[in-house]
C-alpha cells in the first residue's frame with residue numbers, strides 16, 4: 001500500500017492534470033449552442049472550494065489555491081448551461097473575509113447588473129463565513145437578477161470533491177429565469193437556501209448548510225434541474241446603500257454563558273464598538289450584570305441588539321428583558337453574525353434609534 005503522503009501527492013497531481021487538460025481544451029468564454037445562453041459572471045474569492053491538499057499531511061489543505069477560471073474549467077458540461085466569465089476578487093479562506101472584499105464584491109456585482117454585463121452571478125466562497133457574505137450582499141445589491149453563493153466542504157484535490165457538483169448546481173440556479181427576485185441564494189449539496197435564513201450547522205459534513213427556521217427554498221440536481229418550493233420574494237432586500245470607502249462601523253458580538261459578567265461588554269465599548277450584538281442564552285438573555293452593562297451602553301448611544309446563541313427560533317421583545325425601557329433591539333430570526341451585519345449596515349446608513357432599527361430587523365414575510 002502506498003504511504004499516505006505519496007497517495008495525496010499522486011491524487012493532487014492527477015487532479016491538477018485534469019484541471020490543466022480542461023483549461024487547454026475549453027476556454028472560459030464558452031460558445032454555447034443555444035441562441036443567447038444566460039451570461040453568468042463567476043466571482044472567485046477563495047475558500048476550500050479552491051483548496052488544495054497539503055501532500056505532507058493527511059486531511060490538511062490550503063484554501064484559495066485554485067483560481068476561479070481553473071475552477072470553472074474543471075467542471076464538465078458547465079459551458080452547456082451558460083456563457084461564463086470568471087474573475088478573481090480574492091484568494092482567501094473565508095475565515096479572513098473582510099469589509100474590503102465585501103465592498104469589492106458588491107461593487108462588481110452592481111456594475112455587472114447595471115451595465116447589463118451578466119444575467120446572474122455565482123460567487124465561489126469559503127464556507128466559514130459564507131452566510132455573512134450572502135446576507136451582506138442581499139442587503140445592498142439592487143435589482144432582481146440572481147446572485148448565488150457556493151462553497152464546498154472538501155478541497156478540490158479531495159477524493160469525491162463536492163466543489164464541481166456544487167458549482168454546476170450553482171450555475172443551474174443562477175441561469176434559471178425563475179431565480180429572479182429571490183435575492184442572494186446559497187447552493188450546496190443539492191439545496192437552495194435563502195440568504196437571510198441559511199447557516200452552517202456542521203463543521204465537517206457535506207450536509208451542513210441549513211435554514212433552521214424556514215427550511216430550504218428549493219432543491220437542485222443535475223438530472224432534475226431547479227425546483228423552488230418556497231417564495232422569498234416578500235423579504236426586504238437591497239434596502240441599504242453601500243457606504244463610501246470600504247469599511248463598516250465596528251460592531252462586537254458578545255457571547256453569553258453561565259456566570260456571565262460585564263467585562264466582555266466593557267471591553268467592546270473600550271475598543272470603540274458602535275454597536276453590541278448579544279449572542280444571548282435562550283431568548284437572547286443574559287445575567288443581570290451583563291444586561292445592566294448593556295443598558296448603560298444603550299444610554300450612551302451604543303446600539304444594543306439581543307440575538308441568541310441557540311441555533312433556531314426567534315428572539316422576541318419584552319419577554320424576560322424590558323427592551324422598551326432599556327432601549328434594546330431584538331434580532332428576530334437573525335443569528336448573531338447576521339444581526340451584526342445588519343447593525344453595521346444600519347449604523348452606516350445613519351440609523352441608530354432603537355425603534356427604527358427594530359423595524360429594519362423585522363422581516364416582512
Ligand code: ASP
Pocket residue numbers: 046047048049063092093094095125126127128129151152153154
Ligand atoms: N476555512 C474554509 C473557508 O471558509 C472552510 C471552507 O471553505 O469550507 O474558507
